Amino acid sequence: MGNKKPPRTSRQVVHLFGECTADAAVLGGKGAGLARLAALGLPVPPGFTVTTTVARAFRQHARLPRRVCEQLKRGIVQLERQTGKVFGDPENPLLVSVRSGATVSMPGMMDTVLNLGLSELVVLGLAEEDSRFAWDCYRRFLGMFGETALNIPRESFEDVLATARQLAGVSEDSELSAEMLEMVCEDFRAVIEKQTGRPVPDDPFEQLELALIAVLESWDSPRAKAYREAHDIPGHLGTAVNIQAMVFGNRGHDSGTGVVFSHNPSTGLSGLWGEFLPNAQGEDVVAGVRTPLPIAEMKAWNSDIHAELDRIVRELFVDLNDMVDVEFTVEQGRLYILQVRAAKRTPVAAATFAVHQVWAGKWTKEDAARRASRQQVELLNRPGFEPQALATAVETRLLAKGLPASPGAAVGRIVRTSEAAVSAAANGERVVLVRPDTTPDDLPGMLAAVAIVTRQGGASCHAAVVARSLGKPAVVGCRSLRPVSEDEVISVDGQTGMVLVGEVPVTAIAQTKEVRLFVRWWQQVHGVIWPQPRLALETVDQEVTVHLLINDFYLTDAMARATVGTPIELDGANLRVRVHSQTAERVAAYLLVAASGELRHAGSRLSSADSEALQAMEKLKSRWGFEFSGDRSDAQMRPVAKLRNEEPEEQIEFLRLAGAVFADKMWEPRQSYGGRRWAVITDAAQKFLEGELCHTVFVDHAFDLQHNSGSVFGKHKMLTGGRRNIQDHLEAKKYAAAGVVSLRKQLLNHFGVFSPHVEELFRMGLKLGIWEAEQAAA
16 A cells, blocks of 8 residues: 555646646636636636645746646647647647646746747648738737747847838827838847747747746746735745637637726726737737727627627626626627636725625625735725836846845935934925834824835834835945935835835825724724723832843734734734733833832922923822822822722823923923823823824833933833843844844843733744744744
8 A cells, every 4th residue: 555656646747637636726817717717618718727835846846847848738638639730730739828837827927938849830821711810920929928938128029120110101009011020030039040040940849848937937036926915925935838629819800808807996886997909919018019998898899709708707706706807808709708716806806806895795894804914905095116126126126135124115305314304294295204113202203204225134023013104115234335415215115125215116106984883893803902091000019120021012013024924923912912011001001100209309499490390380280189299109100099980091190290391491301200201201202192103113212211210211110120230132023133033032031931822823823834934934
């Protein structure tokens, strides 16, 4: 039994459409969609899929597995039987397309070859029926095959076409005559032979093997890598490849090609949406060499085809129970469906579509909420760059790459100080704050800037934590950032860590009824709801070290980010809410207590106090019985006894009045107590209670607060810790290497424990290999 060979199917890597029921992990998204189309009996040109297994093997060994070529030939034989045509036969030629088909859709990122199977001999046979069509197909094949499989620059072919158009006195390739196209093909062949040192291969199986390798190699092209990085698609997945009998949208004015959606992928609204081109092939749409027509204009072109397409798209929408993207070709009045997949959509479109599905009774609220990750929901409130524009900019205008600290996209002029950011923003200018690193003093500038970039720091540095909580794009640790002037406009992609020169187009965000409703459903289903800010004055009698709060706060933040898209994503998100909110409530209560103890020193400064400070002191005394004398403990606890049972508005007023006293000129600049630094401390707690600073930003800000002689902590037993030790602890986490494991190690070097619930999530992630995968991705 131990020597039993695996079944034949385990070695089969080529499957006819409809023959295999495997999912997208094996057949790729496009292959799985084609298999589904065939099963539904829709008009699909026959073909077969080379599975993702081949791509992974090719990536590892840099060559095709031996069995692939044999199975390709068997697949072609099956296509010949289904079409009645013969591969390489001049009289009745079978031509095929070779297209990528990744597990997760990556539209336009990988290579395609059309009209494969043409040669000098075959094109002459095809020309006997329609000479212009034959030479047009051949010039398309030569151009695509030369660029994709033989690595010849596209410009070499474009120059030939430009010359031909000039000689013919026309503006578009579609206007070139058969004779001119034949001349173009001769020139294309000459270009290929000159640049490769050998003629174009005429053997169709050699063409097929070279095209297959080219498509597999395009998985690791710069644009494909950039797209995967932007969309968190793992690089190890690889792509399937689909070989399909050609149908021709360029056979005359009753032919055409296009792409159509069941819903608008930008808005999510229902209705046929897309575009088409008469007398064209698919690459004409993708390459932008001609301007497509809105799909609504197809009614005037061919109302029967438009009605049939509308019916099929509706059928596929119902079958998949999702928004669909359909690629089609019309050949001499006959419609063919080339591809179907779940449509890529903007976050706003995804939310709108999901809500409408719930209203129509097709999804439950739980279904809608579970189809979106926490990161996707966050992006509803954050703009992003146009994917294609981003990929192009990365190839041509990359300024630096750092750690993607906070998602989102923004464009603005560089400023280098917090003051400059505030000043520019006050004048309505969009600016990016570029700093070596940020401190709590930079918070006003961070609030004013549209994005933050730092040369130093890691995932838990001040800039990263604050930017995430403010919902602003941030890239940190940009050590390769070259010097640029303050007049330079840059684009910051917090999703990928890219900083780019100039402006990259940004997608807008919209707060519609559907978006707000979807976010509310998501929060209800996942339980990720932040509580209202409050003072946890009940913790006054509990003794806790600040070092434990630092450990829990920053490790929880890192784990919540690392678990996005994993089985414990919600555990990470909920733990972050729990730890960050409880820490904020405790720290805010501590700041009030610590400030109360310091406030008592104002009693000895009355002779130099302004009237505003005197009025504030009088209110504190009359409303809360505050005494500006006595020992620290009494001064700390007297207001707490009353404030425990009062509304947040009263607590805010106490902090405001205390801040007014601390901001007064009565305090000497260099004395060891009171003064403006304590005004900053009370202001932080006040802004938290008012909702101006969220839980996370407030805590990260508070940890760095300093009074006249060091850290603000250690003034009361409710939060203890040596001032120098606290600062060293915070510095260590700031420069920890990326990843949960590295951060945890740094934190443990300064304080050896975490709370049990934090340790529990760490062990869960360890067991699932999440931290290891995060480290590998970094």
